[in-house]
Amino acid sequence: MNKSKIKFMRKFSLLAVVLLATAVTYAGGYRVSLQGQRSLAMGHTGVAVVNNAEIAFFNPAGIVYLENKLNAAVGVSGVFSDVAWQNEEFGQYAQTESPMGTPFYAYVTYSVTDWMSVGLAAYTPYGSAVEWPTDWAGSHLVNNIDLQAIYIQPLVSFKISEYFSIGGGPIYVTGAVNFNRNLNRTLADAEGNRSNVTIEANGVSEWGWSAGFMFNPTEELRVGFHYRSEIILNAEGGEANFENVPDSPLTNFPDTTFDAALPMPAELAVGVSYEFGDKWLVAVDLNRTFWSVYNSLDIDFADDAIPDSKNVRNYANSNTYRFGVQYKALQNLTLRAGYYLDKSPVKKGYFAPETPRNDAQGFTGGLSYDISSKFAVDLSFLYMKFDEIDASYDYYAENGQEVPFGGTYKSTAFVPGIGITYKL
Amino acid sequence: MKKHLIYLAILSIGFVSCEPEFENPVDEDGFYSSGEANFSHFVAIGNSTSAGYADNALYISGQQNSFPNILAQQFSLLGGGEFTQPLMADNTGGLLLNGTQIAAPRMVLAVGANGNPGPAIMAGTPTTEVTNTLAGPFNNMGVPGAKVYHLGVEGYGNVSGVANGTANPYFARFASSSNASILGDALVQNPTFFTLWIGNNDVLGFATSGGTGTDQTGNFDAGTYGSNDITDPNVFAQAYSQIVDALVANETEGVLLNIPDVTTLPYFTTVPYAPLSPANPDFGPQIPTLNGLYAQLNQAFAFLGVPERSIQFSTTSASAVVVKDESLADISTALTQVLMAGGLDAATATLFGMQFGQARQATANDLLPLTSSSAIGEVNQDRLEELMAMGLPAAMAGQFAVNGVSYPMEDQWVLTPSEQQMIETARTAYNSTIQNLAITHGLAFVDASGLLEDLYNHGVAFDAGSINADFVTGGAFSLDGVHLTPRGNAVIANEIIKEINRTYGASVPKVNPGNYNTITLSNNIN
Numbered sequence: 001m002n003k004s005k006i007k008f009m010r011k012f013s014l015l016a017v018v019l020l021a022t023a024v025t026y027a028g029g030y031r032v033s034l035q036g037q038r039s040l041a042m043g044h045t046g047v048a049v050v051n052n053a054e055i056a057f058f059n060p061a062g063i064v065y066l067e068n069k070l071n072a073a074v075g076v077s078g079v080f081s082d083v084a085w086q087n088e089e090f091g092q093y094a095q096t097e098s099p100m101g102t103p104f105y106a107y108v109t110y111s112v113t114d115w116m117s118v119g120l121a122a123y124t125p126y127g128s129a130v131e132w133p134t135d136w137a138g139s140h141l142v143n144n145i146d147l148q149a150i151y152i153q154p155l156v157s158f159k160i161s162e163y164f165s166i167g168g169g170p171i172y173v174t175g176a177v178n179f180n181r182n183l184n185r186t187l188a189d190a191e192g193n194r195s196n197v198t199i200e201a202n203g204v205s206e207w208g209w210s211a212g213f214m215f216n217p218t219e220e221l222r223v224g225f226h227y228r229s230e231i232i233l234n235a236e237g238g239e240a241n242f243e244n245v246p247d248s249p250l251t252n253f254p255d256t257t258f259d260a261a262l263p264m265p266a267e268l269a270v271g272v273s274y275e276f277g278d279k280w281l282v283a284v285d286l287n288r289t290f291w292s293v294y295n296s297l298d299i300d301f302a303d304d305a306i307p308d309s310k311n312v313r314n315y316a317n318s319n320t321y322r323f324g325v326q327y328k329a330l331q332n333l334t335l336r337a338g339y340y341l342d343k344s345p346v347k348k349g350y351f352a353p354e355t356p357r358n359d360a361q362g363f364t365g366g367l368s369y370d371i372s373s374k375f376a377v378d379l380s381f382l383y384m385k386f387d388e389i390d391a392s393y394d395y396y397a398e399n400g401q402e403v404p405f406g407g408t409y410k411s412t413a414f415v416p417g418i419g420i421t422y423k424l
Numbered sequence: 425m426k427k428h429l430i431y432l433a434i435l436s437i438g439f440v441s442c443e444p445e446f447e448n449p450v451d452e453d454g455f456y457s458s459g460e461a462n463f464s465h466f467v468a469i470g471n472s473t474s475a476g477y478a479d480n481a482l483y484i485s486g487q488q489n490s491f492p493n494i495l496a497q498q499f500s501l502l503g504g505g506e507f508t509q510p511l512m513a514d515n516t517g518g519l520l521l522n523g524t525q526i527a528a529p530r531m532v533l534a535v536g537a538n539g540n541p542g543p544a545i546m547a548g549t550p551t552t553e554v555t556n557t558l559a560g561p562f563n564n565m566g567v568p569g570a571k572v573y574h575l576g577v578e579g580y581g582n583v584s585g586v587a588n589g590t591a592n593p594y595f596a597r598f599a600s601s602s603n604a605s606i607l608g609d610a611l612v613q614n615p616t617f618f619t620l621w622i623g624n625n626d627v628l629g630f631a632t633s634g635g636t637g638t639d640q641t642g643n644f645d646a647g648t649y650g651s652n653d654i655t656d657p658n659v660f661a662q663a664y665s666q667i668v669d670a671l672v673a674n675e676t677e678g679v680l681l682n683i684p685d686v687t688t689l690p691y692f693t694t695v696p697y698a699p700l701s702p703a704n705p706d707f708g709p710q711i712p713t714l715n716g717l718y719a720q721l722n723q724a725f726a727f728l729g730v731p732e733r734s735i736q737f738s739t740t741s742a743s744a745v746v747v748k749d750e751s752l753a754d755i756s757t758a759l760t761q762v763l764m765a766g767g768l769d770a771a772t773a774t775l776f777g778m779q780f781g782q783a784r785q786a787t788a789n790d791l792l793p794l795t796s797s798s799a800i801g802e803v804n805q806d807r808l809e810e811l812m813a814m815g816l817p818a819a820m821a822g823q824f825a826v827n828g829v830s831y832p833m834e835d836q837w838v839l840t841p842s843e844q845q846m847i848e849t850a851r852t853a854y855n856s857t858i859q860n861l862a863i864t865h866g867l868a869f870v871d872a873s874g875l876l877e878d879l880y881n882h883g884v885a886f887d888a889g890s891i892n893a894d895f896v897t898g899g900a901f902s903l904d905g906v907h908l909t910p911r912g913n914a915v916i917a918n919e920i921i922k923e924i925n926r927t928y929g930a931s932v933p934k935v936n937p938g939n940y941n942t943i944t945l946s947n948n949i950n
Binding site for chain 2: 082083084086087088089090091092093095137185186187188189190191192246247248249250251386388398399401403404408410411412
């Protein structure tokens with residue numbers, strides 16, 4: 001390694017540390033598809049696109065086809081996303097004031113030999129930050145939630161031939177969750193302050209893996225396949241703090257600990273890309289997220305006096321259909337655009353306001369500008385268009401009777417992103 | 425540079441559209457219709473029921489859940505302006521007058537040492553000082569304790585009259601001047617819409633006192649009435665119509681609510697007329713002795729031709745308490761004579777004669793106020809002292825001074841059928857006045873009486889079950905057994921909204937009673 005390389009690596013790790021310290025957040029569902037500005041600009045396609053180090057996330061099998069010895073890509077997005085809710089029957093309305101989410105990625109790949117490359121990837125594919133006004137009409141379901149998960153993955157990729165490669169690696173996940181809701185729709189202390197519980201767990205870690213292959217039948221055509229395993233984050237011994245509970249033996253809620261399991265579902269990506277001449281590239285991806293693992297969010301309180309909290313979710317597996325196009329406008333300027341259709345995993349009657357996610361259309365665009373032969377700046381934006389949806393969560397019970405919480409939801413998300421690509 | 429500006433513009437459009445907006449937001453003008461009503465300045469006029477009084481006190485969170493404030497939240501979707509209330513200083517409730525407590529803190533549901541929950545007075549000292557006058561005007565002109573003829577009384581909020589009872593401490597907190605009247609302070613705001621729920625106290629004071637006051641029917645001088653009296657229906661009609669005339673003078677629309685039947689309130693329906701259980705160790709073993717004593721009395725009753733006054737306690741099932749019924753002919757003297765003729769010594773016979781001259785056992789038609797539950801079966805200290813002054817030894821005096829067992833429950837502890845009839849006669853007259861005025865002026869009319877009957881008879885459904893008039897558990901009534909909980913206020917607010925929509929062709933949205941609390945649990949008691 002020469003001097004400049006060492007210098008770069010130092011910078012890179014410093015940046016990584018800074019980014020790791022940032023909250024990983026996203027509003028409106030907890031799969032966050034923002035794992036590369038170049039890919040995002042093309043509708044977040046990429047399982048069959050060999051462009052820069054972003055391929056480390058989209059398909060590790062592709063890193064061996066990167067032209068340079070050393071490739072790196074880092075980036076961060078600013079997620080501006082909010083959800084509004086209203087109920088016409090009762091004239092109620094509320095809107096989230098969610099903090100800006102800053103999901104990030106950092107990838108580096110290194111070509112060891114002509115037939116083998118290694119890499120290291122850090123990314124944040126799952127996360128959620130939703131902040132409703134405290135004590136709003138749905139506060140018995142959620143006041144606020146902040147879910148973070150950082151994936152760190154060493155990679156290796158082998159070129160079996162000019163036409164075919166494989167790649168993959170183990171994934172280490174570290175996650176944290178902070179969730180607050182009111183105990184029910186009305187309980188309050190003598191001052192009128194609503195009784196609520198906060199559960200918090202940090203440093204929850206787990207292992208998983210991902211693997212893929214890439215097939216290049218012709219110079220222009222690539223086919224990719226990538227599978228990322230399900231990872232269930234088991235929060236054990238997290239803190240559960242009860243606030244504003246009436247001072248009464250009838251409402252005995254001492255602070256305690258809890259166990260809960262939150263799944264990061266498996267995801268399968270298949271796709272193709274095709275180059276038209278020197279300037280054009282199109283890509284089509286299909287993602288299938290195996291959300292059916294998310295049956296129920298069960299919070300098991302250590303203190304037996306406190307009834308466990310069962311929150312059925314019954315998510316369904318869901319697909320996302322992605323399309324992207326890239327145009328090399330100038331020697332140092334590449335333009336991109338894309339579209340995707342993201343189908344919601346939430347079934348009718350299970351629409352809970354802590355992940356208020358309905359079908360979305362993503363409109364994306366962006367550009368890369370080569371500052372030098374080594375450095376490029378990657379810009380992207382994403383606008384997610386959601387239709388208004390009349391939805392309810394029907395499985396909250398009070399006194400043994402199910403009390404649906406419903407209304408009309410409307411979400412928006414606008415996500416500008418910036419990244420840097422480095423190659424040597 | 426130009427290019428950059430274009431990008432900036434595109435970016436800012438993106439940020440603007442980032443706010444999620446409904447095609448038809450419920451909080452936008454025109455989503456709901458006001459019909460012929462104008463909610464821009466809503467004023468509520470009335471008594472404790474409008475003020476948000478609950479748990480035997482006025483306190484902040486109760487006021488926030490007053491039915492007028494609930495209505496105002498909904499009206500705010502239809503151009504309704506700010507709704508101000510003369511909020512108390514705390515959630516403890518109670519009042520201070522020049523630093524001296526004149527009203528007790530609120531009640532909470534506390535679990536006693538025996539593990540049973542029951543109402544208790546919350547610990548703490550009131551911090552609401554009556555002399556600390558709040559700057560108004562206030563949209564909520566509900567004044568606890570006000571009767572119909574008080575609304576027009578100038579000086580009803582004069583703080584210097586509070587101590588001697590000529591002014592109301594709750595109105596004194598926010599009256600605009602020392603000679604202001606409730607109605608005047610309401611009218612000066614030029615309300616565009618009003619609710620008027622007044623007249624409850626014109627019978628309720630009599631009822632909750634167990635009928636110790638006077639039925640003033642026929643007495644047209646309200647200035648001579650006591651707080652526990654029944655207001656003459658003509659006085660009521662005159663005062664009520666003056667209030668309505670003044671309110672509607674500027675084409676103001678509004679709602680009139682009628683007066684509920686007090687016998688549907690848990691205050692009168694909770695304590696059973698036959699609470700004396702033979703299983704009670706303090707009572708059961710005494711039954712043979714008591715029945716022996718009463719056997720002599722019963723013979724005398726039979727001899728005097730009033731065998732229906734016979735008193736006997738069952739050894740197998742709960743027995744009715746013994747009550748004093750002022751409507752019965754007083755046979756004290758005759759009873760004494762008969763008992764003496766039967767061989768009883770003069771002193772005992774006199775004692776019996778005096779004590780049981782208007783006594784009988786209670787029936788299902790008698791209503792025992794909530795407050796009687798702490799008196800039944802207890803030694804009546806006043807009577808004990810009286811008996812000892814008459815020369816009885818302490819032990820024997822004690823035996824003849826047990827409330828409802830050996831000493832007939834006094835007037836204040838029982839609302840007899842004849843007392844109920846006085847209330848009912850007056851109330852029926854009041855309600856026909858109210859309904860007729862609503863019809864005359866085309867105002868919305870809410871049958872609050874019917875609604876409370878529904879709560880009492882079968883409950884009112886909401887999304888998590890049913891709300892009814894059962895004490896503590898029913899959800900509608902606060903721990904004083906008379907005033908509504910927040911959820912009860914939500915139910916009455918919905919009834920008002922229903923009638924507003926019907927009368928004025930409006931589409932004011934209802935509220936969900938399931939979002940409103942019921943009673944407050946706390947063991948923070950003295």
